[in-house]
Each structure stands twice: as structure tokens, then as C-alpha cells.
Amino acid sequence: MDIVTSQVGWIEIVCGPMFSGKSEELIRRLRRAGIARKRVQVFKPAIDDRYSLDEIVSHGDQRMKSQVVNNPKEILDRIDWRTQVIGIDESNFFGPDLVDVAGRLADAGKQVIIAGLDTDYLGRPFTPMPELLCLAESITKMLAICMRCGDPAKHTQRLVDMGDLIVVGAAGMYEARCRRCFEPGVPKQEVLEFARPPARLA
Ligand code: ADP
Numbered sequence: 001m002d003i004v005t006s007q008v009g010w011i012e013i014v015c016g017p018m019f020s021g022k023s024e025e026l027i028r029r030l031r032r033a034g035i036a037r038k039r040v041q042v043f044k045p046a047i048d049d050r051y052s053l054d055e056i057v058s059h060g061d062q063r064m065k066s067q068v069v070n071n072p073k074e075i076l077d078r079i080d081w082r083t084q085v086i087g088i089d090e091s092n093f094f095g096p097d098l099v100d101v102a103g104r105l106a107d108a109g110k111q112v113i114i115a116g117l118d119t120d121y122l123g124r125p126f127t128p129m130p131e132l133l134c135l136a137e138s139i140t141k142m143l144a145i146c147m148r149c150g151d152p153a154k155h156t157q158r159l160v161d162m163g164d165l166i167v168v169g170a171a172g173m174y175e176a177r178c179r180r181c182f183e184p185g186v187p188k189q190e191v192l193e194f195a196r197p198p199a200r201l202a
Pocket residue numbers: 016017018019020021022023024025057058059060143144145146147176
């Protein structure tokens with residue numbers, strides 16, 4: 001839902017797994033705000049330098065200029081207070097401080113649009129998204145397409161064996177999976193194939 005008529009501040013969330021179209025939807029909303037002649041600023045975390053340093057980029061290669069910040073508090077420092085609409089991409093990389101910052105911006109009358117993963121590679125709620133979802137005026141949950149079966153997918157499946165919660169990556173390291181096809185962590189079959197000694201000749 002776009003709420004584009006009011007002057008009151010609010011928080012809108014666009015969440016879901018990787019490849020579900022969160023960045024595309026964020027860019028669409030921000031472009032509409034531009035068409036409505038609103039002042040827009042876009043932020044992304046420094047950790048996400050996969051495709052571009054100063055743009056948010058969707059998997060379908062839609063792009064929009066953004067400012068890179070190292071933490072949520074830096075967003076407050078970088079805000080031009082005439083800005084009316086604030087877009088934040090990859091917000092799951094920002095950690096719990098984003099909750100306070102988003103609330104302060106909305107309280108100050110800003111329209112804050114936040115896109116990010118709602119679950120991690122083990123299928124668990126991804127901080128700070130659960131709290132933001134409770135505090136937001138509007139929530140949109142996006143679904144991707146399961147790469148195993150083609151059904152709607154809410155999970156981000158990690159395909160490489162790394163223990164860290166945050167491993168920034170894209171195609172090849174992650175894929176979208178539905179509830180049925182999701183295997184928390186790395187798919188067992190692929191780990192087995194990786195670890196199995198070479199087959200002996202009978
Ligand atoms: P997100 O920000 O949620 O990771 P993006 O907006 O960057 O998603 O990319 C969405 C685009 O990714 C889709 O429009 C489609 O072109 C492409 N895509 C690639 N794999 C999938 C998939 N498994 N399901 C849906 N879209 C996919």
C-alpha cells in the first residue's frame with residue numbers, strides 16, 4: 001500500500017526473502033514520491049557493496065542513487081531536514097538501532113520506507129525486522145518463486161557452507177525456496193555430495 005496523500009510521518013515496511021522484489025518495490029515507491037515532487041533520500045548500509053557503492057540495485061538491475069551509511073545513527077546526521085521521504089534498503093544489515101532511528105524520523109513527520117529480509121538463512125526472524133513490523137503503519141510481505149518447485153517462496157536458502165549469520169551474497173550463494181523445499185542452513189544433499197569420498201569402482 002502506498003500512502004501518498006498525508007503530511008503525517010509513518011513507517012512502511014517491504015519485507016520478504018531474497019529475490020522477492022523488495023528493492024524493485026522500494027525503487028517503485030521512491031520514484032512515485034519523486035513524481036509527487038517530494039524530496040527523497042535513499043540510504044543503504046556500507047556492508048552491501050555487491051553491485052554498486054552509491055546505488056541501490058535490484059536483481060533485475062533497476063537502480064537508484066543512494067547514500068551509504070555505516071550505522072543507522074548516521075542516517076540522522078545525513079538527513080536534509082527538508083526531505084519528506086526516506087528509503088532504506090537492506091535494512092536487516094543495520095541491526096537494532098534502526099528501530100529508534102526509524103521511529104524518530106517518522107515522529108518528525110517523515111515517510112520512512114524500509115526494505116529488508118524478514119528471516120535469516122535458518123528461517124528465524126531477522127533483527128530488527130520483527131520490531132519494525134510491529135511499529136510500522138504499513139507492511140508488505142513479498143514472496144519470491146521457489147527455485148525447486150516454482151511455488152511462492154518465503155525463505156532464503158543458503159547454498160554455501162558458512163557459519164556466519166551475515167554473508168553478503170547474491171545468485172549462486174542464495175536462492176529462494178518455499179516452506180516445503182527450504183532446508184535450514186545448507187542443503188543436506190549438497191553437503192553430503194561435497195563430503196562423500198570418491199565412489200570406488202566395484
Ligand atoms: P530483493 O530485493 O527482494 O532481493 P529484487 O527487487 O532485487 O529482490 O529482485 C527481484 C527480481 O529478481 C525479480 O523481478 C526477478 O527479475 C528476479 N528474480 C531472480 N530470481 C527470482 C526468484 N526466485 N523469484 C522471483 N524473482 C526472481
